[in-house]
Amino acid sequence: MKRYCKRCYASLANAVNERCAKCSRAFDAEDAKTYLTRPFPPLREIVTNFVVITIVGAMVAFVVALHQITGASGH
Amino acid sequence: MQQPTRQFRYVLDPLCLTAAVVYLAHRWWLAPAGWSNEWARAYLNDVLCLPLFLPVILLLLRWTRVRKHDGPPTLWEVLHHWLIFAVVYELVLPRFPSVWHTNADAWDVVAYLAGGLLAWTWWQCGWRARWRRHTISTVAASEPSAFRSV
Numbered sequence: 001m002k003r004y005c006k007r008c009y010a011s012l013a014n015a016v017n018e019r020c021a022k023c024s025r026a027f028d029a030e031d032a033k034t035y036l037t038r039p040f041p042p043l044r045e046i047v048t049n050f051v052v053i054t055i056v057g058a059m060v061a062f063v064v065a066l067h068q069i070t071g072a073s074g075h
Numbered sequence: 076m077q078q079p080t081r082q083f084r085y086v087l088d089p090l091c092l093t094a095a096v097v098y099l100a101h102r103w104w105l106a107p108a109g110w111s112n113e114w115a116r117a118y119l120n121d122v123l124c125l126p127l128f129l130p131v132i133l134l135l136l137r138w139t140r141v142r143k144h145d146g147p148p149t150l151w152e153v154l155h156h157w158l159i160f161a162v163v164y165e166l167v168l169p170r171f172p173s174v175w176h177t178n179a180d181a182w183d184v185v186a187y188l189a190g191g192l193l194a195w196t197w198w199q200c201g202w203r204a205r206w207r208r209h210t211i212s213t214v215a216a217s218e219p220s221a222f223r224s225v
Contacts (some may be wrong), residue, residue: 049141
C-alpha cells in the first residue's frame with residue numbers, strides 16, 4: 001500500500017525512521033490515521049478548506065472596502 | 076539533498092512591505108502633490124492589492140491551521156484570492172452603490188491579476204535564488220576542494 005505524508009503529500013516510500021523525507025513529519029506505518037493513501041487530502045478537507053479560505057479572503061476584502069468607504073484610501 | 080524550509084515571512088515579506096510603502100507614498104505624498112497620473116490613481120491600488128493583502132490572508136489561514144506550510148504563496152493561492160477580490164469588488168459591492176460608492180471596472184480585474192502574478196513570480200524566483208545560495212554555501216562548506224581553481 002502506498003503511503004503519503006499528511007502535511008506535504010510526498011510519497012513515504014523513501015521515508016527514514018518513519019519520518020517524511022521531504023518535511024520530516026513523523027508517521028506510524030502501522031497506524032493509518034498518521035498518513036494518507038493518496039497524494040492529496042480527502043475531498044471533505046478540500047471543500048472545507050476552500051470554503052474557509054473564501055470566507056477569510058472575502059472578509060479581508062470587505063475590511064479593505066470599509067477603508068475605501070471612509071475615503072482614506074484615495075481610490 | 077533535502078531542500079531548506081521555504082520560510083515565507085507573511086506581512087514581513089519584503090514585497091508586502093514594499094507594496095505597503097508604495098501605497099502609502101502614493102496616497103499621502105505623490106497624489107496630493109500632483110506627482111501622479113491618471114493610470115496610477117485608477118489602478119495602482121488594484122495592482123498592489125494582492126501583493127499587500129495576500130500575505131495577511133495567508134497569515135490568518137496559517138494561524139487557523141488551514142494553511143499547513145510556511146512556503147511562498149502558490150499559484151493556486153494567488154488565483155483563488157484573485158477570484159475572491161474580483162467577485163467582491165466588481166460583482167458584489169457595485170450592487171450597493173449607495174453604500175460602497177464603487178463602480179465595476181473590468182480593467183480592475185486585470186490589474187488584480189497582474190499584481191498577483193507579478194508577486195507570485197517574485198516570490199517563487201526569490202525562493203529559487205535563496206535555494207541556489209544555500210546550495211552553493213552548503214557544498215562549499217562540505218567540499219572546499221570543489222571550489223579550488225584548477
